[in-house]
Amino acid sequence: MAESLSDYNFSLARKSQVLPLRAKLIQSIRHFFVKNNFLEVETPIRIPSPAPEEHIEAIPSDDWFLQTSPELCMKRLLSAGFPQIFQISKCFRAAERGNQHLPEFTMLEWYVAQFDYHQIMDQCETMLITALKNMGHDQDITWQNRKICLASPWEKITIADAFLKYAPVTLEEALVQDKFDEIMVEYIEPRLGIDHPTFIYDYPAKLAALAKIKKCEPTAAERFELYIGGLELANGFSELTDANEQRQRFKEALKARAIKNWAHYEMPEKFLQALQTMPPSSGIALGIDRLMMILADTDKIDDVVAFTPENL
Amino acid sequence: MYTASDLRKGLRVKIDNEPYIITEFNFVKPGKGQALYRTKLKNMINGNQFERTFRSVDNFETADLREKKMQYLYKEGDKYCFMDNENYEQVYLTETQADDAKNFLIDNIEVEILLFEDKPIGISLPNFVELIVTEAEPWAKGDTAAGSTKPVKVQTGYTILVPTFVTEGEKIRIDTRTGEYLTRVKG
Numbered sequence: 001m002a003e004s005l006s007d008y009n010f011s012l013a014r015k016s017q018v019l020p021l022r023a024k025l026i027q028s029i030r031h032f033f034v035k036n037n038f039l040e041v042e043t044p045i046r047i048p049s050p051a052p053e054e055h056i057e058a059i060p061s062d063d064w065f066l067q068t069s070p071e072l073c074m075k076r077l078l079s080a081g082f083p084q085i086f087q088i089s090k091c092f093r094a095a096e097r098g099n100q101h102l103p104e105f106t107m108l109e110w111y112v113a114q115f116d117y118h119q120i121m122d123q124c125e126t127m128l129i130t131a132l133k134n135m136g137h138d139q140d141i142t143w144q145n146r147k148i149c150l151a152s153p154w155e156k157i158t159i160a161d162a163f164l165k166y167a168p169v170t171l172e173e174a175l176v177q178d179k180f181d182e183i184m185v186e187y188i189e190p191r192l193g194i195d196h197p198t199f200i201y202d203y204p205a206k207l208a209a210l211a212k213i214k215k216c217e218p219t220a221a222e223r224f225e226l227y228i229g230g231l232e233l234a235n236g237f238s239e240l241t242d243a244n245e246q247r248q249r250f251k252e253a254l255k256a257r258a259i260k261n262w263a264h265y266e267m268p269e270k271f272l273q274a275l276q277t278m279p280p281s282s283g284i285a286l287g288i289d290r291l292m293m294i295l296a297d298t299d300k301i302d303d304v305v306a307f308t309p310e311n312l
Numbered sequence: 313m314y315t316a317s318d319l320r321k322g323l324r325v326k327i328d329n330e331p332y333i334i335t336e337f338n339f340v341k342p343g344k345g346q347a348l349y350r351t352k353l354k355n356m357i358n359g360n361q362f363e364r365t366f367r368s369v370d371n372f373e374t375a376d377l378r379e380k381k382m383q384y385l386y387k388e389g390d391k392y393c394f395m396d397n398e399n400y401e402q403v404y405l406t407e408t409q410a411d412d413a414k415n416f417l418i419d420n421i422e423v424e425i426l427l428f429e430d431k432p433i434g435i436s437l438p439n440f441v442e443l444i445v446t447e448a449e450p451w452a453k454g455d456t457a458a459g460s461t462k463p464v465k466v467q468t469g470y471t472i473l474v475p476t477f478v479t480e481g482e483k484i485r486i487d488t489r490t491g492e493y494l495t496r497v498k499g
Contacts, residue, residue, distance in 0.1 A: 055346045098339025181345040225343045
């Protein structure tokens with residue numbers, strides 16, 4: 001026992017550089033939002049009905065669930081007249097464990113009323129540049145032997161263009177062949193955010209459970225992701241505010257989940273009701289642990305948290 | 313039977329009726345997309361490697377693999393002949409299957425033969441073997457630089473780098489996992 005105990009002490013002691021850096025990052029981010037008149041909110045981590053999504057499974061807690069993101073509660077606050085809100089909270093997703101995944105992770109999520117997705121992309125860029133600058137990262141950052149320039153403006157590319165540029169098939173072909181995720185992982189993600197951070201946007205409408213559909217292009221949703229060094233850091237969109245449409249999408253997701261024998265969720269009725277009064281808004285969720293991986297120059301998420309599930 | 317979520321480095325599975333070992337593994341999940349399992353696989357019969365991405369619905373048969381103690385007898389053409397110590401049956405491996413282990417096979421050495429569905433497909437050697445140096449340049453006087461090495465040939469025909477003081481006829485210990493010289497053996 002003595003031997004394994006000292007191993008665990010050693011694995012914690014090894015984090016003497018990274019834990020202060022993590023604390024500094026969170027303080028720096030919080031500082032940005034407070035300075036820009038955002039209200040910091042706390043919403044319950046344990047909730048009765050998560051947003052039904054086809055590929056995200058919540059961890060049960062008694063007859064409720066641990067949140068997979070604070071999205072529904074934060075949008076209820078938006079609907080109730082809180083126009084600029086942010087939250088740094090723990091989120092939980094079942095069966096997600098890998099070099100870049102922890103089943104319990106830290107998410108920064110924020111919403112702005114009257115913003116569209118391009119405005120929140122720009123705000124995300126400003127926030128990160130400011131927060132990192134306050135920590136002493138001025139222009140460049142080195143991650144896994146790559147120099148990534150943080151200077152504005154960051155790259156923006158549509159999903160369709162990224163497929164043309166990097167993939168052996170077009171976006172339409174990938175969707176028809178049911179290969180979208182595989183192509184993203186093998187051909188596109190590794191090439192995003194290499195020289196400077198990249199926003200990839202206008203996701204296929206089918207892959208955006210809670211995002212607004214583009215008016216001029218009904219097959220695309222106003223959804224985006226941020227990548228740095230091939231690592232996915234954030235997901236955001238112009239929020240869908242049509243309650244009927246949202247209910248329809250939830251129904252479809254519930255159906256797809258039932259086929260996989262995933263947990264049944266009750267329809268989040270209070271959220272759907274609130275959606276009727278929600279102003280046009282945009283929101284974004286950013287993985288703090290992933291951002292820490294960039295700052296700590298590591299390709300393993302285990303390196304940036306004090307404890308992983310395995311060493312508890 | 314395994315599902316994709318059971319996959320991990322070192323796991324052996326059966327794909328298209330052949331045994332594979334997972335040499336690299338990572339769980340990935342593109343934003344809001346489905347869980348994917350990226351692997352590098354090595355065919356345990358022919359050594360071919362490739363990358364493959366699986367979905368969580370994919371599943372795999374377990375590969376029927378076991379090891380059995382056998383004695384190396386001799387080489388015949390490009391085949392290596394071993395004898396099962398229990399039933400005295402003889403089995404053969406090709407050069408490719410013998411892989412790096414062939415550098416350390418001396419007569420009568422006891423090895424573990426890897427069997428896939430009872431067919432021999434590979435060798436696992438003991439971690440250390442002792443072999444006699446059969447060809448070595450004499451130690452050049454004056455060459456006293458610490459750490460300098462020279463190539464010598466051992467009785468299996470394998471060429472290995474050893475310290476310059478090792479001479480012909482001496483026995484040396486070799487780590488079969490790295491193929492490197494460890495020490496001289498007195499005796």
